[in-house]
Amino acid sequence: MDNSLEIIGVAVFLEKRMTRIFVGELLRSGSSLVFTYDELYFRAENVIPLGPEFPLTQRQFISKTLFPSFEDRIPSSQNPAYKEYCLATGIDPEEKDPFTLLSAIGKRGPSSFVFYPIFERSISVEKVIAFRQALKLTTREFAHLFELSQSSINALERKRSSGKDLLKRLEIILKFPDVGFYLVTVNGGILLPEKLAYVMKFLSKMR
Numbered sequence: 001m002d003n004s005l006e007i008i009g010v011a012v013f014l015e016k017r018m019t020r021i022f023v024g025e026l027l028r029s030g031s032s033l034v035f036t037y038d039e040l041y042f043r044a045e046n047v048i049p050l051g052p053e054f055p056l057t058q059r060q061f062i063s064k065t066l067f068p069s070f071e072d073r074i075p076s077s078q079n080p081a082y083k084e085y086c087l088a089t090g091i092d093p094e095e096k097d098p099f100t101l102l103s104a105i106g107k108r109g110p111s112s113f114v115f116y117p118i119f120e121r122s123i124s125v126e127k128v129i130a131f132r133q134a135l136k137l138t139t140r141e142f143a144h145l146f147e148l149s150q151s152s153i154n155a156l157e158r159k160r161s162s163g164k165d166l167l168k169r170l171e172i173i174l175k176f177p178d179v180g181f182y183l184v185t186v187n188g189g190i191l192l193p194e195k196l197a198y199v200m201k202f203l204s205k206m207r
Contacts, residue, residue, distance in 0.1 A: 007099045009118035010070070011172065012050060013179075014041075016112065020178040023050060025118060026070065026099070033098075035067060036060045040147060040183075050113060066098050073106035073115070074098070116176070123171040129157055131174060135199050145187050145199070146173060146180065177206035 009027040013020045021044075024037040037059045041047055049056050051069025061067070075082055077093075086093040089104035103117035132142045132153075139157070143150035148166065156163035173180040181203045188196045 007097070007103060007117040007119060010099050010102045011116045011118050011176070013114050013116065013176070014047070014112055015114050019182055020114075020176070021047075021182060022172055022176065022179045023113065026067075026102075027118070029062070032062050032064055033066060034060060034062050035070075070098070070102055070106070073109045074101045075105060123167050123174060125156055125159060125163070125167075127174070128167070128170050131170075135202055136195065137199070141191060141195075144190055145184050146170070147183060147187065177203050180206075 009025050011025050012023040014023050021041060022038050023041050024035060026033060026035045028034070035050070035054065037050075037054070037056070039059070042056065042059050047056070051067070053067055053069060054061055075085055079085075083093040085105045086095065089107075091100055091104045095101060095104075099117065102115050107115050132139070135142070137145065139153045140150050142148070143153050146169075148169065152161065152163060152166050155161035156166055173183075181200070184196075184199055184203060188199070191199065
């Protein structure tokens with residue numbers, strides 16, 4: 001695993017045969033751990049909770065210790081194969097950071113949920129602009145496709161806003177193109193067929 005950037009959290013996806021849906025993320029907040037469902041997942045129909053302690057009746061959950069649904073994904077260090085698991089995923093068998101363990105040896109488990117590391121935020125406004133322009137989309141089209149606020153996009157691009165929450169969501173789309181591909185599949189009806197085909201092809205190359 002690349003240790004050049006600090007892992008600050010864990011992104012959770014529901015992996016199906018043809019799609020990968022962003023579920024939410026686990027982050028630290030002071031001395032607590034916070035899991036937050038993605039708003040789109042939370043509002044979607046026919047989705048399943050991450051675990052029994054994460055009912056889809058609320059979006060955010062706070063705990064002083066690692067939630068059981070995450071804890072269960074980390075093999076016991078007493079397991080004879082534990083060292084082998086760690087070495088196979090490129091981490092030190094003495095590693096204690098739960099985010100590192102979850103995104104390595106805990107990445108996949110018996111459920112359809114998979115975990116990926118969230119690194120230090122590295123996306124810039126310039127990168128967002130370049131991404132939108134590469135897709136050949138107006139701010140209106142870009143906002144609609146990725147279910148964002150057009151006014152927030154405009155404020156971000158004109159540097160009238162730090163756009164912290166917006167950048168966070170766009171970073172997920174850039175780092176996990178399957179999320180963007182899924183959103184375009186759902187919302188692409190506003191585009192002309194030729195433009196939609198171009199966007200889908202562009203995102204497919206990123207996957």
